[in-house]
Amino acid sequence: MPSVSSDPTSLDRPDDVAPSRSPRAVLRAVAVAILLATVGIVVGVALVGGAVLALTTAGVRVTPVLGLVLSLALATGVGFGGVALAYLRYRGSGLDYVGLGVPSVREVAYVVGGYVASFALLIAASVVLTATGTEAAPNTVAEVGMRNPEVLLLLIPASFLLIGPGEELLYRGVVQNRLGEALPAPAAIVLASLIFASIHFFSLAGAPRARLVSISVLVLPTLVFGTMYELTDNIAVPALIHGAYNATLFSLLYLTLRFASGGTNQFPEAAALLPA
Template sequence: MAESAAPTTDTRLQHVGEAVLVLAGSYLIAGIVVAITDPLTAAVVGSAADGNMAKIARTIIQYGTVIGIVAFYLRAIDTDRLVRLAVPSRRTIGLIIGGTVVLLGSQYAINQLLQLANVAPGANQAVLTGVGHPLYYLAMIPVSLLFVGPGEELLFRGAVQGRLSESWGQWLAIIAATVLFGLSHVPAVTGGFGAQLSYALLAGVLGVLLGYLYIKTDNIVVPAVIHGSYNATLFAGLYLGEIGLL
């Protein structure tokens, strides 16, 4: 069987351009859709447009839009190679459980190291939103599993990493997707340099692990469920803390 031709410089640059465009376009269009639907959101969840229910609705709209944009992109480039999915087997279920545990353990270890260095860990604004409002944390558990995890993994691991891996190789694609993932979340991190550094370290562990597992399993369901389960577990812990059970 003949070997496929090595990717040209033009092909590599095209794939970089596509990755940046689909990433920036997804967040830009999702932001526009959220803004356009804000009056409807306020009407449905109540007059307090800045309330927690409105924020949950905006999160669902945002990541639902991202999923739609990635689906449109995949259809536009007419390929089924970038995003591959299948019902998890026993082996992949084990990887999902193990991956979630590794991420939670990594977060704990990184936070402990930062405390030893007298550096305050960073906190995402989505976490601070629910302080004093336990039902927000409870609602974010299914939202994380159904929208946030799948949406971000389709975008970063599926579209970005998948496209870059076609011409740049798998590990460079993982690193690039991880860097872009971290940078896209920095604006949502409260605190100074130390807080942003802690989040960058955690995002690095998250991105590399999820990217590797996507390659290993050839199934986008695996990183999507791990990512969603990781977020959901954090929100579950915050909920239990708010109601005094943890």
Template sequence: METPSTSTSSYQRDDGPVRATLVGIGLTVFGLLMANVLTTPAFLFDPALLEGLGNGSIAGRTLALILNFVGMFLAGLLYLLATGRGLAWIDLRIPSRRDWKYIVAGGVGSLVFLFAFNIVTTLLEVSAAESQIMEIIGGDQTMILIMIVVVFLFNAPAEEFLFRNVIQKRLYAAFTRMQAVVVASVIFALVHFPMYVAFADSLLSTLASLTVMFGGALIFGYVYAKTDNLLVPTAAHAVLNAFQFTVLYLAIEYGIEEVQAEPATLAEVADAVWTVAVALA
């Protein structure tokens, strides 16, 4: 495993920006393909998933989610092995005191970003698009609790590994670190474009959701670039998503319908937190 000092010295801009960006896009497509291929056993296990993820059993939905993120992780791992980078390319170590500061900064920063973004979209009367997560959850509290576990063990680790430790780090060969953070964040946001187009009621809603994805990716990419430790953005990412699902769980528990309407969209988290807090007061 690499330490921040050794990994920094190994990043040399010896690749063209166009080629590096295309590699990043290619890795993203490969990750999506691997995710789709690996979810096949889930559909064989529970054919009801073919009619929609929300129609499957809890076991089927859980298996599909896990295999989806395992596929994403395998895509990044296969790339490292195929290109000779190997496991030494993975920046993984026990967080230092400095790393913990960035974990906190990343988690708090992403929440602050969401609150600020919500204020802006509220003033502009623009709502973010829903996501497929609502279809998967289907208003089931048990599924929400499972989602929290999946976020910590599979979702955040897989996405941060592929988009930060593989794609962003690969971009260091052609860009400065901060430029690589921006390019990787654009790629990450665009990955969600098809999903938000399908669930959005307008182009503005789609753009709002993509902006949230881009902003979150910038924060996670930045803390990774400053620490060279995969656990830092992974922890910050997991905490953010777990917070969202916790708010949704409380909304369903206390029957707060206005929060349940779009509880999984990041731009609505601030309103959801406030509504839940008022209900519990």
């Protein structure tokens, strides 16, 4: 995976040079990764809060649906993506650091394989949760969609245009890459996945224990996203897998709400496991 030195003023390190794995380098990489994830959340919240304040001041009522739209556009798209791009600028790196290109035929195969693997893990986790009677926390985005099914039709394209690209650019392209400068690839993938899943604590509803259950499940598809990125060095690959994964769940939730008897009771596990 593309890598650069921990010195933001230095040139990119050649691919055949091993990353520094001294304790100091590892601690610095982990600290930077957590800081980037935190800054992404803070910037996103600030942007949404500012937009809500501006709209309220202008006399516009901010409904849950409008709030969701603002969150997707400002927090996920502008916030996460902006923080990632700002970090790349600080490092003196371009998009070549994250690897961005039109997927090749081989990479399309990885997208399909990653998509299937993500859902296989989701199904396995759902079976375990159901068999053990373990409660998972519902995702607030899915809850808004349950109350307003029409917004799910917006979330489907948003999964490809905003959620997948914005989150993958920050958490795989920047966070995972930064960790990979000081850690072996498997460790970087796992740690980046844990950081990414952990940020969803505040986007979940319910008791802390139920939220932790959902977070532990969210790690599973995220590990797939990170692995496919490591195998392809193309950020478009995990972005497409992530987008397709979310879009499929939003589509299934919409179809369930519209056409299945029992409505929201037919699809609770999937709604709780959205890594949005």
